[in-house]
Amino acid sequence: MIIASTARDLAVATEQSRRQGQRIALVPTMGALHRGHTSLFDIAKKEDAFVVASIFVNPRQFGDASDFNAYPITLEADLDLCRHHGVDVVYSPTASTMYPTGYATTVHVEGLTDIYEGQSRPGHFDGVTTVVTKLFNACRPDRAVFGQKDFQQTAVIRRLIIDLDLPIELIVAPTARAEDGLALSSRNIRLDTQARELATNLWRSLSLAQKQFQAGERNVEIIRGTIERICTQPGIILDYVAIVDRQTLESKTHCDDQTAILIAATIGGVRLIDNVLLNSQ
Numbered sequence: 001m002i003i004a005s006t007a008r009d010l011a012v013a014t015e016q017s018r019r020q021g022q023r024i025a026l027v028p029t030m031g032a033l034h035r036g037h038t039s040l041f042d043i044a045k046k047e048d049a050f051v052v053a054s055i056f057v058n059p060r061q062f063g064d065a066s067d068f069n070a071y072p073i074t075l076e077a078d079l080d081l082c083r084h085h086g087v088d089v090v091y092s093p094t095a096s097t098m099y100p101t102g103y104a105t106t107v108h109v110e111g112l113t114d115i116y117e118g119q120s121r122p123g124h125f126d127g128v129t130t131v132v133t134k135l136f137n138a139c140r141p142d143r144a145v146f147g148q149k150d151f152q153q154t155a156v157i158r159r160l161i162i163d164l165d166l167p168i169e170l171i172v173a174p175t176a177r178a179e180d181g182l183a184l185s186s187r188n189i190r191l192d193t194q195a196r197e198l199a200t201n202l203w204r205s206l207s208l209a210q211k212q213f214q215a216g217e218r219n220v221e222i223i224r225g226t227i228e229r230i231c232t233q234p235g236i237i238l239d240y241v242a243i244v245d246r247q248t249l250e251s252k253t254h255c256d257d258q259t260a261i262l263i264a265a266t267i268g269g270v271r272l273i274d275n276v277l278l279n280s281q
């Protein structure tokens with residue numbers, strides 16, 4: 001496994017495998033890797049692609065300095081996981097390599113980035129789209145694998161790929177969950193026992209909404225009520241429950257098979273997000 005620390009080293013490694021006719025798959029991460037990330041590596045590895053994982057805690061996507069400073073860093077364990085899951089190159093630059101003195105460019109996707117996560121975390125998506133564009137340019141992947149866990153992010157990246165005519169196939173991987181349903185996240189280790197327990201309500205409410213939909217309920221307010229009833233309790237600061245179209249993220253007036261429900265809450269001082277794609281099967 002090659003460890004690249006500059007965009008140039010990454011470009012050299014991927015160029016070599018491209019010349020040998022391999023397809024290149026990129027999995028961007030911020031490290032502190034868990035089963036959610038490794039499931040993305042496994043999907044990326046399919047059809048024998050040359051897999052690049054980036055590990056970079058991107059300062060530009062954190063509005064909140066305390067969240068950035070508290071973000072876990074476990075590089076050695078991350079590298080072991082990458083090796084075990086067939087990653088060919090890990091790209092792990094420093095912040096000053098990614099954004100050297102004088103750096104002045106931001107990539108901004110309009111509209112989709114103003115709502116939900118974008119509204120609660122101003123500037124977050126500009127940080128994401130800027131770093132992802134830089135990663136795309138250095139790596140020139142044929143495919144990029146992102147997790148459904150960050151559903152709005154996948155919609156923003158899809159827009160970015162279309163608008164900038166990037167020849168990249170976006171693959172969205174299902175959310176890996178703990179046994180009790182909590183979506184795996186690098187931030188979960190910051191939950192204390194009580195907060196960890198409370199956090200299970202997010203997925204519990206979303207799966208109940210899914211069951212209600214499968215039982216024939218189409219009314220947005222009834223489904224929202226189900227979620228809010230479960231998640232309105234001491235210790236859970238609910239930020240939003242958004243019932244939206246999967247592609248445009250516009251609010252739905254009634255639920256159908258194109259509906260996604262997005263939820264965000266702060267529990268025990270940790271901001272958590274999750275979502276479900278409604279399907280009638």
Ligand code: AMP
Binds near residue numbers: 150
């Ligand atoms: P992060 O390191 O949190 O920035 O995540 C890197 C990538 O892993 C993103 O595409 C996330 O959506 C994805 N990811 C994070 N958690 C999960 C999970 N529980 N299941 C699947 N993908 C995930």
